[in-house]
Amino acid sequence: MIAQSLKNIIVVGGSYIGRVTAQELAKVIPPTHRVLLIEPHSHFHHLFTFPRFAIVPGQEHKAFIPYSGTFAAVPNSASHAFVQARVLSIQPQHVTLDRQWQGSDQIPFEYLALATGTRLAQPAAMQYDDKPSSVQYLQDHQKGLKNSKSILIVGGGAVGVQMATDLKEYYPDKKVTVVQSRAQVMPQYHRKFHELIKKRFDDLGIDLITGSRVTIPSSGFLNNGTPFDVQLTNGDTVSTEFVILATGQKPNNGLVANLEQSNPGSVINPTNGFIRVRPTLQFLDKKYSNLFAVGDIADTGAHKAARPGVAQAAVLAKNVQALIEGRQPEEAFVRGPAAIHLTLGMTENVVFRNPNEAEGQTEPTIIPRNDGQEDMNVEGFWKRAGVEINSPQQYHL
Numbered sequence: 001m002i003a004q005s006l007k008n009i010i011v012v013g014g015s016y017i018g019r020v021t022a023q024e025l026a027k028v029i030p031p032t033h034r035v036l037l038i039e040p041h042s043h044f045h046h047l048f049t050f051p052r053f054a055i056v057p058g059q060e061h062k063a064f065i066p067y068s069g070t071f072a073a074v075p076n077s078a079s080h081a082f083v084q085a086r087v088l089s090i091q092p093q094h095v096t097l098d099r100q101w102q103g104s105d106q107i108p109f110e111y112l113a114l115a116t117g118t119r120l121a122q123p124a125a126m127q128y129d130d131k132p133s134s135v136q137y138l139q140d141h142q143k144g145l146k147n148s149k150s151i152l153i154v155g156g157g158a159v160g161v162q163m164a165t166d167l168k169e170y171y172p173d174k175k176v177t178v179v180q181s182r183a184q185v186m187p188q189y190h191r192k193f194h195e196l197i198k199k200r201f202d203d204l205g206i207d208l209i210t211g212s213r214v215t216i217p218s219s220g221f222l223n224n225g226t227p228f229d230v231q232l233t234n235g236d237t238v239s240t241e242f243v244i245l246a247t248g249q250k251p252n253n254g255l256v257a258n259l260e261q262s263n264p265g266s267v268i269n270p271t272n273g274f275i276r277v278r279p280t281l282q283f284l285d286k287k288y289s290n291l292f293a294v295g296d297i298a299d300t301g302a303h304k305a306a307r308p309g310v311a312q313a314a315v316l317a318k319n320v321q322a323l324i325e326g327r328q329p330e331e332a333f334v335r336g337p338a339a340i341h342l343t344l345g346m347t348e349n350v351v352f353r354n355p356n357e358a359e360g361q362t363e364p365t366i367i368p369r370n371d372g373q374e375d376m377n378v379e380g381f382w383k384r385a386g387v388e389i390n391s392p393q394q395y396h397l
Contacts, residue, residue, distance in 0.1 A: 006034040006079060008109040009320060010095060012087050012255065014039025015047065017295030017309035018115030019070060024317035025113070026074035029324060034079040036107065037070060038095070040086040040129045044385065047125060048306075049376050051162040052343070053138050054123035054244075055145055055170055060138040062378040062395045064131040069386020083107075086129075090114070090255045092288060110290065111320050114256070114275060117296040118249035118304065124159045147225050148241035149174060154214045155246035156180030156187075161197055162343050163244060168204040169345040177207040177238060179214050188303065188338055190364040193352050200344050212236070216245070249304060251275075251297055259288065274299035279332035281316045290323070292316050303338035339365075347372040 009029060011022045014037050022037040029035070043064035053060045067082040074080065085097040094108045101107065119125065123141050126134040145151060151167060153160045156178055168176045178185070178201070184194035185208070201208050212234040221243040222228060230238045251273035260267040266285040269276050275293035276284035277300060283291045293299075294316050295309035302308040312333050319329030339353035349372045355361035382389055389395065 007032060008107060009033055009035050010107065010109040010112045011035065011037045011115055012090070012095065012112065013115035013117060014041065014044060014067065014082070015115070015117055016306045017117070017313055018113075019044065020310050021113050021115055021294050021313040021316055022070060022080070023074055024313045025320060026071055026076070026080050028317050028321040031076050031079070033110070033324065034076075034081070035071070036081050036083050037067070038083045038085055038087055038097070039067070040084065042084055042129060043067065043131045045126060045134070046378065046381060049378055050123050050125070050138070051159050052166055052376055054141045055163065055166050056374060057139070057142045059375045059378060060142075061135050062375070062382070063138070064134060065382055065385050066387055066397060072386035087255055089258060090291075091258075092290070111292070111323065112290065113292045113294050113316055114297055115295050116252035116255060118251050120159070120249060121245040121247050123244070124246060144223055144225070144242055145171070150227070150240045151176050151242045151244060152214075152230055152238055152240040153178045153244045153246055154216070155248060156182065156185035156208070156210070157246060157248055158186065158340060158342055160246035161185055163246060164206050165200060165204060165343070165345045165348075168206050172205075175207070177209065177240065179209045179212060179232065179238070181211070181213045183210050185210075189340070189352060190354050192364055192366065196350065196352075196366065197344070200348070204345070209236075209238075214243075249296065253297065259285075269299045272299065280319045280329045281312055281333060282319070282329065292320070300333055300335060302333075302335045305338070305340060307339060308336065343372055343376075345372070346374050
């Protein structure tokens with residue numbers, strides 16, 4: 001069957017959940033269809049390593065992995081494709097790209113999965129699409145931290161906690177301060193997580209300020225190696241030489257703005273900005289039953305993390321398979337308690353899971369570990385991403 005006659009199933013967004021969604025779809029769809037994974041980045045961004053590699057030098061080039069192995073282990077792998085392009089708009093039957101692919105900047109589709117996730121401040125995410133610029137950014141960030149005696153981290157979520165503990169362990173002589181607007185860090189979790197992290201902060205000598213926000217100037221922070229004052233909304237002032245923004249997630253929902261305009265509130269939940277979906281992960285609006293949302297961008301009520309997103313990818317693939325086969329999509333995503341695997345320094349880490357209240361649990365699950373590696377086992381991730389490495393130089397590709 002020639003490529004032009006294949007029906008397209010498009011996945012928009014090639015981070016963790018988009019990539020897994022593309023693979024899950026490729027496993028179950030018939031040879032009459034192909035999966036196109038559309039993503040503006042030239043390489044897969046291994047976001048979980050960014051907080052560490054923005055501090056610790058020597059591994060940053062391994063955080064960006066070629067997409068060449070995405071479909072290596074799926075049926076009809078040659079039919080599917082990674083398309084490096086930015087989607088400019090989504091219509092019910094086609095997407096428009098910022099560049100041509102196979103002679104056109106428009107690609108028709110039968111089904112589409114939106115996996116655009118959320119936006120994070122650097123260094124938790126990169127603003128560049130190419131690998132060399134992103135590697136250079138991380139190297140510059142490392143140098144800035146090395147040359148600063150005091151660092152202030154804005155935000156007490158996962159990124160803020162990870163960077164604080166990494167920094168203080170890697171540079172024990174530096175002053176590290178975390179400012180958190182809420183009364184506790186990691187506020188979506190059981191209070192015992194805050195207590196665990198606070199003890200770790202105390203053991204390492206990290207200062208924690210809660211219940212106040214940082215006033216961020218419109219021009220940003222200089223971070224040029226000289227001390228400056230940071231204003232807090234509680235009236236206090238903190239002197240520092242470097243500020244890291246770890247201020248949380250904002251939904252990447254701009255691609256469906258045109259769909260939202262025809263019936264405001266039907267596509268985007270106005271209270272949080274995420275895409276309204278049914279339990280099948282189809283758009284809630286019945287006009288768009290061939291459109292799905294998966295992962296962080298989907299308004300499932302699930303914790304925004306990789307594990308629930310991977311479960312959603314499997315649900316989505318089975319429902320697309322059902323539609324192709326003329327059946328009703330009946331696979332439903334079941335929300336579980338929030339859970340995370342969080343590093344608390346170079347080797348110390350913890351698995352924390354909120355109580356499953358549906359099963360009558362009242363206490364969280366806490367599994368402390370001390371098996372972390374400085375490189376976060378990033379080379380193993382390359383192998384799992386389907387990229388075989390025969391020479392260390394290949395990590396720079």
